[in-house]
Amino acid sequence: MLKSPASGSSTAPINQAETKAKIEASEKDFSLNAKDKYYALLFLGPSLLILGVFIFYPMFKTLYLSLFLTNTVGKPTVFVGLSNYINLLTSADYLNSLAVTMVYVLAVTALTIALGLLLASLASKKLAGIGIFRTLFSSTMGVSVSVAAIFWLFIFNPSTGFLSLVSTWLHLPMIGWLTDPMWAMVAVIITTVWMNLGFTFLILFGAIQSVPTTLYEAASIEGASSRFQFFHITIPSISPTLFFVSIVTLIDGFKSFGLIDLMTKGGPTNATNMLVYRIYKDAFYSGNFAQASAESLILTVIIALFTLLQFKVLEKRVNY
């Protein structure tokens, strides 16, 4: 039909059909032939293999296990549907862990961002020797969790620790940093914030440095105080970065494990029994793999929600 001589007289339907055929033909040119597919698989192969073994398989296995009861070696025995989840969400103990984690994560994020921002804006001033402070402020990035935990354990030590020495000098009441439920939480928060500061400082410092100086100059000519400039130029300029570090810190907080294990082991009286530490104990101390699997999935959902939020917001704001 397309080849009929009438197509030269260019009636509309024939033209449309012609165009469509042309488009299809050109699309075909870009589609993969057998050889291309082979190369695609070759390049994708290694990462698919690694992700499959270490991410996808464990994830589906976790989902599977969470729907069963398991024996002490983690083999599924009886299918119980969602009852693991229902049990968890009605257990006061688990809800306590959830609440404790929330308190911890929110406090850590708020403090990390506030202190990181403070240090970053201090370090942005052009002063003699400021390079030393910039290095110091970012130095906790190079400290491992175990070193940090042990370092702070020394400071929190009730008899020889720095903090108890200070309290003695100042005649303040002694605080059982790691034995009092409330103070244990405070101690863990302080240590985590200290750990986080290096990274947060560095990212925020970079963001502040990239704000064009003419914005500040224009503002100072127009009569804006430095306080006004900070809240009306610096903060809005770095808000995408602020949001990014907040979410990263938040997600990191949810996954906190090493510090808890080394400092409090979830105690005293479950006051610092965060979600991940709880999963670890349920699975490897109590041998309750099914319940631990269900907990893992709940945590995955929580983290996925925050990640999604981050993507949505950053997508919108990345170019202002």
Added chain:
Amino acid sequence: MSITLNNVRKDYDSETEVLKDISVNVETGEFFVIVGPSGCGKSTLLRMIAGLTPITAGEVKIDDTVVNDLPPKARKLTMVFQNYALFPFLSVWDNVAFGLKARKLATDDINARVKEALKMVNLTDLAKRKPRELSGGQRQRVALARAVASDAKICLMDEPLSNLDAQLRIKMRQEIYALQRKLGLTLIYVTHDQVEAMTMADHIMVLNDRHVQQIGTPSEIYQNPRNDFVAKFFGTPQINILPATRSEENSHMVNVSSDLQIVLDEEAPAENLQIGIRPDDMKVQLAEGVDANAVVKNTEFLGDQTIVYATLNSGNDIHVVVPGKADFRNYEPIKVTADSNLMFFDATGKRIDISKEAYVHA
């Protein structure tokens, strides 16, 4: 409000005397242009007036107050930056209102001023847009509106048009000029573009090599440059500067290379001279044999005029502007003459005044 600079000097840690002995008086309501090649310190000078860069020595006065140690906001001026310095996260309206809010003005007052300023630069319809949704010219107008809204009587502009294309530049040039006149602003305008300087300025300061080269009205600067730098900086195409010597036989006679001869009514002031001739003050005609003193190298037809590029017999290149279309072929021998508006410079480039008419002979 007037601005006075007295022997202003600027040293940096790495470099001393970036600017030296800058003295000038800018009158109230004047359009004052600081012009010079890039790196001559003109932006530094502007920033010192604004208070963004400290002054090493000398004094800056606004009206009769020395403002050397006053912070920018106490100097009651406003500034338009080359990159406009708009806040990317604020709408056009909020950008214009920024300084007013910072100064905690009453909301009604802010709204009235922003509205008026946006109206003045024809941006009322775009008030809700973000800077990234505007074209270059529109962004430029937001920066202008910000200056207008601030109500300061002194406005500093640092190469405000250099990010715009040629057509828009001409249009914005006129808008800035009209705005300055309408508001009676004392405007100090920094540019490297001599055309901007010539077309807008009441007075021009030419800055080069750390020093003020000349201060004057556009016509003074063009017709009466104080040295060869100023002469070369203004006018397109550039002035022809040719080496010349006093004739040994006749001290009233000056030989421009071996091609032109000038007879003066007075004795030539120095042995070695430089002669400046604007391209449109020269004449060309076809010539043959000994009459010819140059060869056509190339011609550029621009519609209303033709630029003839030629090489004098001595080897010096010159260019001549001929009105309309000139039909010269390449390598054609020509005779180049000039008989008015000659400028004499000494060997160091300093202008020498020669009172009497001079002639150029082939």
